[in-house]
Amino acid sequence: MSITATEAPTATSTSGGPHHEASSATNDATTSQETYGQLVADKMLLLDYQNVLIQSVLTERFSGAPPAHIDQTVSDFDGVIYHISTPETKTKIQLSIQIRCYKDLVKYGAEQVLQREYGQYVVPPEPGYDFSVLIDLENLPEEKEEKDALIMKMALLKRNAMAAPFEAAYEEHYKLKEEASKYTSEEAPQGVREGGEVMAIHYREEEAIYVKASHDRVTVIFSTIFREETDRVFGKIFIQEFVDARRRAIQNAPQVLFRNDPPLELQGVPGVRDTGTGEIGYVTFVLFPRHLTPQRMPDCISHIQTFRDYFHYHIKASKAYIHSRMRKRTADFLQVLRRARPDSEEKERKTASGRTFKVQGA
Template sequence: MILLQSPSRFLLQILKDRVVSGDKGVDIDCHTVEFDDVRYHIQFSMRNPKVMVLSVALPLAPPEAILHDGLPLGAIDAIKAAYGAVVQILDPPKDCFDVTMKINLTKLPTDEEQRNVVLTRIASVREVVLGAPLKLLLRHLASKTVAPNVDKLVALVHRPNESFFLAPQADKVTVVYPMRFQDSIDIVLATSFLQEFVEARRTAALNNAPSCMWSPVPPLELKGVNADALDANAGFVTFVVFPRHVEGRKLDKTVWSLLTFHAYVSYHVKCSEGFMHTRMRRRVESLIQQALDRAKSDAEKLKKLVHGGSFRRLSMKHEGNSNH
């Protein structure tokens, strides 16, 4: 199984190319989409080649999701903490976007290794913004406390018009995903994948991983949630995260893994579907080749039969003798 990477490779490559090219670059005005739900608008102008304007459009939030000024809870503070003086938040953001940032490349560290760390962090803006409320709750879990002024059940933006839910407690945080897929084949594959995923968690090698459960019906933690938010055709996946899972550097990894869980499942579902299609194509090609080989063999046998037969030509003398 593959784990998705936090930084956007496209965005990171543009940043690195611009740093290397310096004043010799060209104007850039492009759009890109990540995981079908986060859209970026990247702008560079040679009139000011050391400044990049990055606009981010987040997934459309469902009614139950917690937002603050149109952004996930704590997103602005998370951006400031992650990027410092390198990034300036523009208010208001560009039309059709949720946040617009002005990135000053002159304020990047001079050391190449440190500079690459900062660029990678900028390319991970999805994690910084969407993961802000999740990190806030899990950071309190690390200290075995509950974030103040937080409901017993918190809905966070997961995908367009979809939420996942957290039930924070001092000693654990329960995370529940209603799994939805549009394609009927994807539903079947995802359901099978998730059931196997839960079984794999029970192996001895994964004893330290968060416990995982799958259910075709909403778990008790979602009691009282709006029915529209519980419309899941591939069941519900529940993770129980304990303080040991968010200690130190584990926090960022746990946040990213939880934030992209649906994309992780979708990726493997599509890979499975592609693998099966490839196997079926190979099987059909093999059957066709066998039929062609069989037809060729039959044709060769018929040809040998026709050309291999012997016929004796009778002369006039033989014909006369035969009449006597």
């Protein structure tokens, strides 16, 4: 994905003086959507792919600090739980992960991907967890670059597990593309024309990611729940910004679509719901051949995995930003009212002869 960002919305606002407030209210009403759209485009934060706490703990341990007992449970996005501990000795660190959708991931090759990435570090899973690795601090690489790479690999445990269905879709796309090259579009077998099966990853309690490979694209669909009407409004603005940004500046970005009813690709897929209330939204990314090269695959998979967290994070951050502006406006109006309030306090004054008397404030 070619979506870039710089920073999160901040709770700052600039407004005119007291006499500017009334005249600006109408202008704000007519331009709020454009202003907010620009905010969405300019003020965003890209989330890290790795778990920063795991990275921090391992960096400290790898830096030559005296071995210490570790027993920490770490939460990540989408209900993922890590457990980093030293169950046997202080020099052997065990890292375990629990993922809600691990059974789905195993169906699409997660065990092979994790074995490829973590090979010599893989150990039997800790009870209550899905996958575990063990790091021996007395047998670390010598070079700092190699240590840093190992730390990053461990911190990317969730990312690598979740990458399995995407890698499977890439491989299926390559095969279908090769098959399709042997035929014209009319002569291609039905299996080649329709593409592969839809891979469903139920990574949250009521939400899922659907991945479907075809000979000319890979389609990734996120189902997402909007609990409040305001969330739906913010969500539509975000998606529209992605669409408009693609038109204006980054035309090589994936196509982005949003709808409240299930897309055609999900017809007949078990568990797909259409409530008719707009509570469930479907965000579709269409990855074209330029996004599906082996060179771009790792970055593309990393970007698209974090979309849901990125999406809802900015909905919440934007609501907080709007609330802070409302509070600032309220404070400004209260200040105007305080200035207009008559001063009724009695003040003591003195005459030229030194006598004192009290007068009522005007």
